[in-house]
Amino acid sequence: MLVGMDTYDVIVIGGGAAGLAGATALARSRRSVLVIDAGEPRNAPAAGVHQFLGHDGIPPGELLAKGRAELASYGGSVRLASAVKAAGGLDGFTVQLEDGEEVGARRLLVTTGVVDELPDVPGLAEHWGSTVLHCPYCHGWEVRDQRIVVLASSPMYVHQALMWSQISGDVTLLLHDQVSPDADQARMLANRGVIVRPGRVQRVAEADGRLTGLVVDGEVVPADAVVVGGFMRARSDVLTSLGVETADFMMGETAVATHVPADPVGKTALPGVYVAGNVTVPSAQVVTSAAAGMMAGAAINGELIMVDASR
Numbered sequence: 504m505l506v507g508m509d510t511y512d513v514i515v516i517g518g519g520a521a522g523l524a525g526a527t528a529l530a531r532s533r534r535s536v537l538v539i540d541a542g543e544p545r546n547a548p549a550a551g552v553h554q555f556l557g558h559d560g561i562p563p564g565e566l567l568a569k570g571r572a573e574l575a576s577y578g579g580s581v582r583l584a585s586a587v588k589a590a591g592g593l594d595g596f597t598v599q600l601e602d603g604e605e606v607g608a609r610r611l612l613v614t615t616g617v618v619d620e621l622p623d624v625p626g627l628a629e630h631w632g633s634t635v636l637h638c639p640y641c642h643g644w645e646v647r648d649q650r651i652v653v654l655a656s657s658p659m660y661v662h663q664a665l666m667w668s669q670i671s672g673d674v675t676l677l678l679h680d681q682v683s684p685d686a687d688q689a690r691m692l693a694n695r696g697v698i699v700r701p702g703r704v705q706r707v708a709e710a711d712g713r714l715t716g717l718v719v720d721g722e723v724v725p726a727d728a729v730v731v732g733g734f735m736r737a738r739s740d741v742l743t744s745l746g747v748e749t750a751d752f753m754m755g756e757t758a759v760a761t762h763v764p765a766d767p768v769g770k771t772a773l774p775g776v777y778v779a780g781n782v783t784v785p786s787a788q789v790v791t792s793a794a795a796g797m798m799a800g801a802a803i804n805g806e807l808i809m810v811d812a813s814r
Contacts, residue, residue, distance in 0.1 A: 508597070508605050508606055508607050509537075509606045509607065510595075510606070510607035510608060510609075511534075511535040511536055511537045511606070511607070511608045511609075512529065512534040512535045512536060512608065512609050512610065512807060513526075513529050513534055513535075513536045513537075513608055513609065513610045513611070513612060513800075513803055514536075514537050514538075514539060514596070514598050514606060514607075514608035514610075514611055514612070515529075515536060515537070515538045515539070515611075515612045515613075515614060516539050516586045516589075516598065516611065516612070516613045516614065516615055516741055517538075517539075517540065517541075517613060517614035517615040517616060517738075517780070517782070518538045518539070518540025518542075518567070518571070518581055518614075519540075519544055519545070519567070519614060519616060519780060519789075519792065520566070520567075520570070520780065520789045520790075520792045520793040520796065521614035521616075521779040521780030521781075521787075521792040521793060521795055521796035521799075522538055522540070522612070522614035522779075522780070522796060523538065523567070523570035523571065523573075523574055523793075523796070524570070524779075524792075524793040524794070524796035524797045524800070525612050525614065525777075525779055525796035525797060525799050525800035525803075526538045526574050526579050526612075526796075526800065527570070527573055527574045527577060527579065527797075527800070528796075528797045528800030528801050528804070529579070529800045529803060529804055530574055530577035530578050530579035531577050532800075532801075532804040533578075534803075534804060534807070535578075536574075536579045536580070537579075537580050537581075537582060537606065537608070538574065538579065538580065538581045538582070539582050539584055539585075539586045539598065539600070539606075540581060540582070540583055540584075541583075541584070541585040541586075542583050544563060544564075544567065544616075545616050545617065545618075545619070545781065546563045546632065546789070547563060547564070547632070548631055548632025548633055549563055549632045549633075549641070549642075550562065550633070550645075551563075552566055552789050553640070553641055553642070553644070554640055554641065554788050554789070554790055555788075555789050555790040555793075556790065566789070584600045584601060584602070585600065585601040586598050586599070586600060586601075586741050587599055587600065587601055587740065587741070587744075588740070588741060588744035589611065589741050589744055589745050590744070590745065591607075591745075591775075592773075592774065592775060593774050593775045595607055595608070595609060596608050596609070596610070596611050596775065596776075598611070598741070609775070609807060610775050610776075610777070610803050610806070610807065611775065611776045611777065612769070612777045612778070612779065612796075612799055612800065612803060613741060613742055613763075613776065613777070613778050613779075613782060614778065614779050614780045614782060614792075614796060615737075615738035615739070615741065615742075615782050616737075616738055616780055616781040616782055617735040617736055617737050617738060617760060617762075617781045617782065617785050618735070618736050618738060619631070619637070619733045619734075619735055620733050620734040620735070620736055621635075621656075621731060621733045622654060622656035622679070622704075622731055622732075622733065624654070624704050624705075624706060624707065624717075625705075625706040625707065626706050626707025626709065626714075627707060627729070627731060629707075630707065630714045630729070634646075634713075634714040634727070634728050634729065635707075635714070635728075635729045635730075635731060636728055636729070636730050636731075637730065637731055637732065637733060638788070639666050639667055639669070639670055640788065641788060642728075643667070643669075643670040644670075646670065646671065646727060646728040647670050647671060648670075648671050648672070648673070649671055649673070649727035649728055650671070650673045650675075650725055650726050650727045650728075651667050651670065651671045651673065651674045651675070651726065651727070651728050651729075651730060652674075652675045652676075652677060652716065652717055652724055652726035652728070652729050652730070653667055653674060653675070653676045653677065653697075653729075653730040654677050654679055654704060654717065654729060654730065654731050654732075655676060655677060655678050655679045655680070655681040655732075656679060656680075656681075656731050656732045656733065657681075657732030657733075657734070657757070657759065658681070658757045659732055659754060659757055659759060660676065660678075660681050660732060661676075661684055661688045661691070661692065663730060663732055664676045664692060664695075664697050664730075665691060665692070665695055665697070667730055668692075668695035668696060668697050672696055674695075674696070674697045674698070675697070675698045675699075675700055675724060675726075676692065676697050676698065676699045676700065677700050677702065677704055677717060677719060677724065678699065678700065678701045678702065679702075679703055679704050680703065683699075683701070684699065700719070700724065702719040702720045703719065703720070704717045704718065704719055705718045705719070705720075705721070706718050707729070708723045714726065714727075714728075714729065717729060732759075734759065734760065735752075735759065735760035735761070735781070735785040736760065736761050737749050737760070737761045737762050737763055737781075737782050737783075737785070738782060739761070739763060739782065742763055742771070742776070742778070742782075745773055745776060746773060747763060747771050747772060747773050747776060748763075748772075749761040749762060749763055750762065750763075750764050752785050759785070760785035760786075761785075762782065762783050762784065762785055763778050763782055763783050764783070765777070765778045765783045767798075768798050768799055768801075768802035769783065769795065769798065769799035769802060770802070777799045777802065777803055778799070779792065779795040779796040779798070779799040780792035780795060780796060783795075
């Protein structure tokens with residue numbers, strides 16, 4: 504087993520909703536657990552978390568603070584650091600931190616999420632999570648009935664425009680680099696009142712630091728909110744160091760993300776390593792990530808019970 508270092512039953516890499524929920528499930532089962540969190544939550548720019556029953560609108564930072572406090576009340580620990588790589592197997596894993604320190608565990612739960620790769624349009628990143636949006640379930644209600652411009656930045660742009668047409672009757676689709684809709688798509692967009700406009704977007708239009716639209720061929724198309732379809736790439740460096748590979752996450756025939764495949768409770772192809780949250784299901788929201796983390800934590804606890812009972 505691991506000698507000469509701090510060791511735990513489980514190390515959780517990633518301290519968002521999935522990681523904290525998994526760690527809390529383990530701590531409540533009287534497991535020693537350490538959460539290693541780099542402090543880079545995906546939803547940090549958002550004003551509030553939505554679709555989380557009983558917590559609707561709670562600021563992301565406040566939700567994390569509550570989760571950390573709950574974990575601590577059961578004896579779990581959080582360490583603010585970056586995990587850079589890991590090694591080992593069922594006899595024990597070693598996780599190396601950015602400062603070179605190593606910590607050990609019997610099992611690993613990785614909940615490192617994804618990185619959103621936005622279209623290369625100047626100004627988009629500065630407004631990401633506030634007025635540059637991607638998910639109607641996360642942000643739609645807050646921009647209902649406003650002027651919404653959908654930037655066609657992925658092959659799923661028709662689906663995206665149709666989804667947002669449920670939120671507002673004032674939706675414009677800018678084709679940017681995408682091909683024009685086919686006849687059936689054009690009919691559906693027209694039936695939903697979506698205005699389709701050709702042309703390439705040059706940049707975000709702003710006034711006093713506030714997004715006011717998108718500049719297309721030198722003309723401003725007004726918008727209160729801009730919808731994009733960025734590519735979601737799994738934060739998988741630690742998993743890759745263990746030999747766990749990512750795969751394309753498909754929506755129909757289109758790759759919209761990369762992810763780490765796992766079974767329903769988060770088991771990866773490498774025994775002893777589990778995943779939960781956006782790193783394995785890129786479309787998961789906060790509430791579903793938390794649920795997946797809890798399930799993974801319970802599965803790890805059950806696995807360790809059987810290992811100990813068999814010795």
